[in-house]
Amino acid sequence: MRLPVVCVLVAAASWPRACALGDRPLAALPTGPALPAVYRRLRDAATEPLLEIPAPTLTGEGERTLAQSESMYFSTFHWLPLVNGHTGYAPWWWRHFAWDLQRLPDAPALRTLIDFTAVRWILVRRGRVAPEEFARWEALASSTPDLVRMSEQGADDLLLRVRLPQRRPWAQALAAGRPAPGRTILGTPLASLAGTAHGRLECRSIAPSVSPGALLPVGVNLENSGPGDWPGLGSHADSAHLVVLRATWRSAESPGQSPETTIPLPRDVIAGEAFDFVARIDAPGQVGSYTLTVTLEQIGDPPLVAVANARLAVEVR
Numbered sequence: 001m002r003l004p005v006v007c008v009l010v011a012a013a014s015w016p017r018a019c020a021l022g023d024r025p026l027a028a029l030p031t032g033p034a035l036p037a038v039y040r041r042l043r044d045a046a047t048e049p050l051l052e053i054p055a056p057t058l059t060g061e062g063e064r065t066l067a068q069s070e071s072m073y074f075s076t077f078h079w080l081p082l083v084n085g086h087t088g089y090a091p092w093w094w095r096h097f098a099w100d101l102q103r104l105p106d107a108p109a110l111r112t113l114i115d116f117t118a119v120r121w122i123l124v125r126r127g128r129v130a131p132e133e134f135a136r137w138e139a140l141a142s143s144t145p146d147l148v149r150m151s152e153q154g155a156d157d158l159l160l161r162v163r164l165p166q167r168r169p170w171a172q173a174l175a176a177g178r179p180a181p182g183r184t185i186l187g188t189p190l191a192s193l194a195g196t197a198h199g200r201l202e203c204r205s206i207a208p209s210v211s212p213g214a215l216l217p218v219g220v221n222l223e224n225s226g227p228g229d230w231p232g233l234g235s236h237a238d239s240a241h242l243v244v245l246r247a248t249w250r251s252a253e254s255p256g257q258s259p260e261t262t263i264p265l266p267r268d269v270i271a272g273e274a275f276d277f278v279a280r281i282d283a284p285g286q287v288g289s290y291t292l293t294v295t296l297e298q299i300g301d302p303p304l305v306a307v308a309n310a311r312l313a314v315e316v317r
Helices: 002-024 037-042 060-078 100-103 107-116 130-143 170-175
Strands: 050-053 121-125 148-149 157-163 201-207 215-224 244-251 260-264 274-282 288-297 310-316
Touching: 037 060, 037 121, 037 157, 050 060, 100 107, 107 170, 130 148, 130 157, 201 288, 201 310, 215 288, 244 274, 260 274
Parallel strands: 050 121
Antiparallel strands: 121 157, 148 157, 201 215, 215 274, 244 260, 244 288, 288 310
């Protein structure tokens, strides 16, 4: 008796959805002559990485996820290495530059993308982005000599050839699969910066207040004006000499309590680079008015006195 009853229940549950299938729109993916001309052109391109806009995200919004699947489908016509894609198991290092992907076509974010992926082709299709975003990509191509437009002016597909060199060979370091001895995962030497580190640290609170024990989003801007790179992206097993942020909370009501949090940098910071990201800092568990002090430190080394601290007034309520 159980089997017929189960079959009836399954049929009853699925019948409304099955009836609604006829009302759903059908989509046909182009093949042969219907294939957009830009993909036929990419067939003859050098076998170097391609990024299609919109870029992938870690959050997996519906429209962006569908766009990544479409990029993967079209890659079967040109077979270039693809920065796009969607999976439940993103590479471990993906989150370290996902913020930069979302800021494209920002020029510094493009620089970071090149360092991480060695991308050499960028494709922006007018129908996949908002008109203002397409216009921003066109403006970036016009103002950047090493971003060469390969498609005609006014075309629906903007194909860009990236000739900007990598500042650091981060893509090769990631491809190696393991860090070299005495270096970060991205290849920066792990050594003391005492006496040589110079720069600027600025922070701004993105939220006006925070709940007890919640995460406070803080915008961080770092500028490395010293002669050497700051090692930031390392492993928990070997954290010596890594540059980190240390957040300290001080309360006027409880001066003896100063909870601290260590925030790793998303990546190494190149000499001469200004770099910004969002840090999420654990708030104290008690309500009150706090002063949040953020300092730049190097684990196991003397203080980096040439980089000033940043202070914020934060309400925990």
